[in-house]
Amino acid sequence: MLKILKYSFYDLIKSRWSYIYLLFYLLLSFVLLFLNNDIGKAVITLMNVIIILVPLIGTIFGIMYYYDSKEFTELLLALPLKRSSIFLGQYLGVSLSLSMSLIIGLGIPFISYGLFQSAVIFDFIQLIVVGSFLTFIFTALSYNIGLMNENKIKGFGFSILVWLFLAVIYDGIFLSVLMIFGDYPLETVTLVGTIFNPIDLARILILLKLDISALLGYTGAVFKSFFGGASGSFLAMGILFIWAVLPIWLIKYKASKKNF
């Protein structure tokens, strides 16, 4: 598996798109830091961007790489290699190269603005960790969609839909539910609803760390008591971890059953 990972990774870091992605983050962070002139505020603004954009990029790169390397995958399948190592290797290659773009792209500007001297270093690290988790989760989801759909257009459409659903539509439905049933105690519903969407989970995790949960009123307080402490943070990370592991396991399972 490590060999396949190595080759996919090299193949990707040689591609133009990885650099465009890296440059985008470099530019974005420098501009935010320049405009805010405050690392803490820049982290909050960045969070809003990352929570939507990282899943989108993970989705698009994942599905594109899957279809792009399909013929080559068939060549690999005829070699004495285990199926799961081929697919997991390629998947990890994509996710790791994307995560690396994210880490370097955000890291360089923040470090040069004196991140290590500031108090927000842990918030920043959490932002990076959550961003990497989202990359792994959404790349895995789109890889699964690729494995399930022979038709490129369909596969591409489905993965964009999944992203759109989790990034936008889910929140819409969620908010409507909260509005309609506003007279009832909804704390549990809200907690459960958050768990089922990795983007929301990531958002809550970062919001709580940044100590602006007071803005969320009573629900914010419930969240604070649930996710806020050290054990809550671990729990939320654990759920994010499950969100990453389940689709990865599904890649392995689907790949072992598929005809090529």
Place this chain on the structure above:
Amino acid sequence: MIQIENLHKRFGENQVLKGIDIQIKSGVLAILGPNGSGKTTLNKCILGMVFPDKGKITVNQQDINNRWNYRKEIDYLPQIANFPNNITVAELIKMIKDLRNVKSKDETHLLQLFKLQPFLNKKLNNLSGGTKQKVNLLLTFMFDSPIIILDEPTTGLDPAALIILKKLIEEEKKKGKTILVTSHIMSFVEEISDEIMFILEGKIYFKGTISQLKNQTQQTNFEHAIASILIDNHA
């Protein structure tokens, strides 16, 4: 040696293979049949890329079900060669060697044979279809495995390369290897194969030597013999 028993495969509505039973020993066996008769599916079943619905395949007395190590014994030439575009021919050769865990194999002889040295440092997406096929052939013949599966090896080759290919197959045959070839070029098949197997609608319609086929169909010409099977079965 490859042993196939009662092989069935269906893709959705389309029942591609309907009970293939065959024992493939050393020598060149050409798999023939009209388009969509299941030749490639059969090859892919042997390689474990397609999972049969029913039946059993053994390669060198080893059941291949859910195994991958047996593929060390097989060299496969896929029908359409598509390689990662970002890398050069030399890098690809190095990579396949690395993935197969045989770094010591020497490809210079084959490089010279196919005159591929000038392309070594070119990227694969800049190569013509025929040159890509030569690279594909090089990667297939490089590893000297006891079983060779060639799916449409003649595609895109110029006459000079075709002669080299025939010579290569002849050499490998002399080493006592098991070679499976699918092709629609009848003169090529006639020249290289010891035996042919004709698949029609997912079943083996004929297996034997070319002269046996000519006798059975009462034709003097191989191409006409094959055509007569097709016409008889579609009439």
